[in-house]
Amino acid sequence: MSRRIVISGLGAVCPRATGPTALWERFSQGDAGPPSSLAERIPDAAFAKQSAQLRHMDRLGRIALAATTLAIEDAGPGNPLQTGIAFGSGYGCLPTNAEYLEGILERGGRYGNPVVFQNTVTNAATGYISMVHDLRGPTATLCSGHSAGLEALRFGCQQIEEGQAERMVVVGADTLSPMLLAGIALPEGMRVSEAACALVLEEHTRALTRGAHRHAEVLGTGHRGGSLTNQAHTLARAVRDAMHMARIEPEQLGAVFSCASGRGDFDGWAQRGLHEALGAHAAKVPVSCPKDVLGETFSTAGMLAVVLATRALDKGCALVTALGGEGSTLAVVLRGGAHD
Amino acid sequence: MSPHRVVITGLGVTAANALSADELAQALSNRHSGIRRAAPFDIEGRTYSAGVVDLPGETPDNGLDRVSKLALHAAEQALRDSGLEAQGNWREVAGVMLGTSRGPALSLEQVIRSGGDEDARRRHFGEVPFSSIARNVADQFGLGGILSTVTMACVSSSLAIGRALDEIRQGRASVMLAGGADALTLLSFSGFSVLRAMTPTVCRPFDHRRNGMVLGEGAGILVLEELNHARQRGARIHAELCGWGTAGDAHHPTSPHPEGRGLQQAMTLALRQAGLTTEQIDFVNLHGTGTPANDPAECQALRGVFGARAASVPVNSLKPYFGHTLGASGALELIGSVLGMARDFLPPTLNCEELDPKCDVDVVRGEGRAQRIDTLMSTKSAFGGANVALVARRFPETGRAAR
Incomplete structure (x- = not known):
């Protein structure tokens, strides 16, 4: 950025x-x-x-x-x-x-x-x-x-x-x-x-x-669209774009807040998209699914995941993902707020 | 790194008076309006005129909402005009950013009319989300870049165009289809009738006898392209899109701030991004809805930003040509203005005969004006106090861009 x-x-x-x-x-x-x-x-x-x-x-x-x-x-x-x-x-x-x-x-x-x-x-x-x-x-x-x-x-x-x-x-x-x-x-x-x-x-x-509390820093965002039948690949491209903007490698991600919702199709795309974008690191990085607890909250889900990520982060980086359901995908990379 | 330059390489039009950019240019120079005295919705005793589109070869029941059909027609025109279709591998990276106010409200109406018929409800509901329009366009043309939907009432497509400009400026996209669409709907006819916002006679922007707007339907879609991308493929460049701004009035849910406070800020931000001063703006295409409150507020905003020059910079409204197309108006009217710039012609504001003293700016009227302009601004305002200004300029190398 x-x-x-x-x-x-x-x-x-x-x-x-x-x-x-x-x-x-x-x-x-x-x-x-x-x-x-x-x-x-x-x-x-x-x-x-x-x-x-x-x-x-x-x-x-x-x-x-x-x-x-x-x-x-x-x-x-x-x-x-x-x-x-x-x-x-x-x-x-x-x-x-x-x-x-x-x-x-x-x-x-x-x-x-x-x-x-x-x-x-x-x-x-x-x-x-x-x-x-x-x-x-x-x-x-x-x-x-x-x-x-x-x-x-x-x-x-x-x-x-x-x-x-x-x-x-x-x-x-x-x-x-x-x-x-x-x-x-x-x-x-x-x-x-x-x-x-x-x-x-x-x-x-x-x-x-002004001495404001900095909950987290937004390092990068990615936004892609694509076919409704191939959303895993679309998500992977959004994640890669966000990491490219953030100038980080997959290994630097300490946590993922996934958009998986319990819907079979969405969850498959979310998982495959992460694997395509993060490679071997996808199997190592802890993945949280806020919707497991909060339910499907549609457009708000990604934002709630950002709030949760700011609480979970200390100095590491986290990835938040969203599948639009109409073909769009978003990814955001955050870093803990302590960096100046 | 300096921002990328963005050019307009394709124009697509679906409007009551034109079904292509060439037809729109012709209609504007001939002062041809598509407004008819036969609106599709009579609100019990009140009959209104409207800008109704006759879509060629329309299939009545292919499952798509009418608003998507309007958008698809404009998108096809824009892509054809850009020459992209015949060229290499651009679909994977081309994005779609469309705005709409009412969206697929006709499908929503069908959902409600379906009552207990669950199959019918589900069939129509697939089209109901606002995002279905952009999705249908991306699907139809196999586009795999950024996919986005803006719903910002009457500034929807202006906002979509501005956002697409930023995506390319910042190097995050190289080709974007940007614009918007809205269809005539019972929702709009009823609501604006109840608010007494529609004229029972003629839409007369800036005229002291003005008493409301005329609704229209349509779609305007532009192909926006990073300059070097366009040059490398030898694209025809219509104009350069060089800045935009958006700002809120923070004043009233439906009425504009009387001094156009948010519009002034939007214009200022657009000029700043474009790196231009008001002295360098040759023409302003205003929103000009023809409602009592809108037109003076816009003129006041113009005075606030342009100062003494507000009296001499030519302005117009294109609403009397195809009606107020709500979320599509920003795109359609930017296209009309760019077409005018390319032809050294400022289209007149139809039906504006007796200028309101509150609107005593240089409104282009009558026959229109043969005049070379090099830069233009197009401004739109909306419910919720939303305002957007776009700035475009003549591209130095008009015609085929040099490789």
Whole structure:
């Protein structure tokens, strides 16, 4: 990367875990028992304290805002004009679009709910978050399947590299709705979960100057697409790109946070992709699968894995992967935050 | 290492008044609008005009959402125009970055209409995610580079183009298909009707009688290429894409900041990346939706960035030619502007007859303007306070680039 970029703020909101510490505890202890449901939603209490003026936000915006607020509080204040936001969501506003359409199909097109309509663009969430936290730098909303969260992270890095922002708030979130659950072909018994996660990315020297805690450094990212039948090879290329950008060899990786989800096809691609990219080191490096504990959280999964990696890392390097499900793949290489 | 230079080597158009870049150039010079008084959705008593695309050879039920069909047509045109198809091994590295606002909302409607028919629900749901459009394009042409979907309302394709520019600038891609698509949907017609954002008459950007937008559908896709890659294969270069910027208003969920605060920042960032000053910008293609709030805010942003020169830099809106194509508008209107630059012609803003004093900038009207321009900016704004500005310039070696 042309500039060093660190993660100076973390925020996560999941069922049974609010905040990075609670997330780490839940992950490291594993699940004590089966979840109450195969489709877990975030309790409304996690965002109940949000201002009344935000009552027009949809659920996606609310959970994304809750995670963002945690990350910004963790990072400390920044310059609004130099702070941007990148939001990644696999399904975005589709639940809200379905709600609006169901209303007008029942009552007629003249009787659409204008409050719901303003949330039928995924960047409504981005807009609200920008208003609440006065983020007037670069803004982007990405919906590249389950890899959208890590793609937002990559975009955030690119904006800082280009000098377009000093810091970028990167957010991933996906909600669950009956329409989505009925449409997504989930294997029998697979657990899915709502989640939102946010990171604050910052140019390294600025973070150092203001004495910010540096959770980790982003060394490299890789992003590739390809045929739906050959995602292992696509993932391998993304991993190689990320390691090339990070200027590290496979042997320098101390941990992998894999996107394996319990789905046979995805898991096969994730495993074969790692072996193709890392060679013999793939059999030696410890591989964690956060979805084993947290369930499938779609675009947020990669972001949650980044938060977990920052907790697990001391001085070593970790790889985080994501399979988009629509052909895109993302890989991110991180290093523990102690390096200056 | 200095950033790579990025050039536009292919243009693909699906619009109500044109089904190729050449047809669009012709339509703009002839002031031909594709807006019809027969919108596909009547919102119970309110009838609207719209820019409807007649897609040639459309197969009604090949499983793809209409928005993907619009995108595929534009992608095919862009690739043909680029000349890449006849050349070596580029597919493995070529990326796809597409933007959309409504995405496959027609398929979502079908999912809901399917009710308890599980087979129908699952069949339509495959197309429902926003990412299905980029995936369909990548699959159709066997492209194996970066694959990405942007959903940022009316700046979607501008953002996709800007992001693709950065990927090539930073040396992480050499060829990208970038742009966006949106189809006419019941969701849009109902919602914008409820918000009273659509005109019951004519779309008149910057005119004091303006009272709303006209919706359109379409797709605009550009082939962006690293300069040396284009030169080595002897590609025809339409223009150089040299900078972009995005910024949020942080002001209101649906209305623009009255002084175009975020748009000013986006324009400033685009100029900085391009290494240009406002003095060097010869023309600005504005968003110009024809809504009461949008047009003055844009003009105010122009004054904020261009200062005294805002009164003399020519500007236009292309919305009256094919409607507001939402997520496709940024790409289609950049293409229209690049075509104008190549032909030394600034297309007029149709239907703008009595300029609003709040929009007292140099709006190109009437017959259009024969004028050489060397650099242009195209700006778009969206719900959520999102803004994007793109800067392109005439490539020094027009025509076949020297090897």
